[in-house]
Amino acid sequence: MIVNADVVVLGAGVSGLTCAIRLAEAGFRVTVHSADPPARITSYAAGAIWGCYLVAHDRGVDWSLRSLEIFRDLAREPAVTGVRMTSGVVASRGDLKADHPGPGAEDVQPVTSTATLPPGFTNGWWYRVPLIDMVVYLAYLTARLDDCGVRVQVGGRVTPEQLPRLGTTVVNCTGVDAGDVVPGDPVRPIRGDLLVVGNPGIDTFFVEHDDDRDGLTTYVLPHGDRVMLGGSRTDGDWSRQPDPERAEQILQRCVEAEPLLAGARVLDHRVGLRPARKRLRVEADGRHPHVIHNYGHGGAGVTLSWGCADEVLALTGAAARTTRRC
Ligand SMILES: Cc1cc2nc3c(=O)[nH]c(=O)nc-3n(C[C@H](O)[C@H](O)[C@H](O)COP(=O)(O)OP(=O)(O)OC[C@H]3O[C@@H](n4cnc5c(N)ncnc54)[C@H](O)[C@@H]3O)c2cc1C
Structure with missing residues (x-):
């Protein structure tokens, strides 16, 4: 079943790709835009070890534990997923x-x-x-999205004026550049x-x-x-x-x-x-409730990725729908 909704995910780092997978596998029609090619983005440079570092949110531990469940599962196929x-x-x-x-x-x-x-x-x-080899892992996430028919479009920086007009729902995963689309944000x-x-x-x-x-x-x-x-x-x-x-x-x-x-x-x-912020931001925008923000993960964006993506899915109203794999 394809839910009749258009979700535009902004950002193809670990946050954007994971959200896009969650949404696409829940049946949403998703597109992903990234200003930068993979090798230019922070997610590509991460170590990466599971654990919270340089990040603050009262739900951070819960979100990290949710990701841990998934990484344990992905670690059964390290050559494919990069997770060990x-x-x-x-x-x-x-x-x-x-x-x-x-x-x-x-x-x-x-x-x-x-x-x-x-x-x-x-x-x-x-x-x-879990340790996560990010080059292999980002390729795995991209291939999993591809299986859902979702391609990542690379090129072009979205402006604050364009952001709310991008789609019926917009998921903002712009990492350290979030201040470019949310002017004045302290990231x-x-x-x-x-x-x-x-x-x-x-x-x-x-x-x-x-x-x-x-x-x-x-x-x-x-x-x-x-x-x-x-x-x-x-x-x-x-x-x-x-x-x-x-x-x-x-x-x-x-x-x-x-x-x-x-x-x-x-x-x-x-x-x-690392996109540092006094507090990680995962919430609907106050002025434009169809814009869901997911940025400011500091040194723990990989660790928090699946937990935050579940929260984004819930915020877009998909939690009540039947989740399925493509
Ligand atoms: C050296 C290093 C080691 C790390 N080690 C770990 C670790 O061990 N464990 C861990 O959990 N985390 C680690 N991290 C942190 C982790 O890498 C980040 O928290 C995470 O990558 C952030 O991911 P993101 O998807 O939110 O942002 P990014 O990966 O930065 O992606 C942002 C995306 O948004 C796009 N974008 C930005 N602005 C615009 C715009 N205006 N229009 C269109 N697209 C836009 C970019 O092109 C990009 O696609 C490490 C980071 C570094 C640098």
């Missing part, structure tokens, strides 16, 4: 205590011997969560750099829990034959230009954490702008 359930450690230096990984993480255990941690690290937690970038290297045999992840004080952190995320190395966070930096000095710092920190990475050749340097 992976064990690893979050650890802290000195007196700083690493946070418990929280609800949803599997096999959580405190680190009992610092001998298993990199030099300088004093405490941490072992746990298991801002927290730039992140990520390096891609060949995998020298790493099968567990490492994430540093730090105090957010300087612009660098450390993470090592294995995805099959590649490893994603991070990372950085520069508040307010709109530049997407790779910085070789920053790359060198990231590589050095990651080699300290995982000596197997010594001599690793950098295959790619990705830069993304």
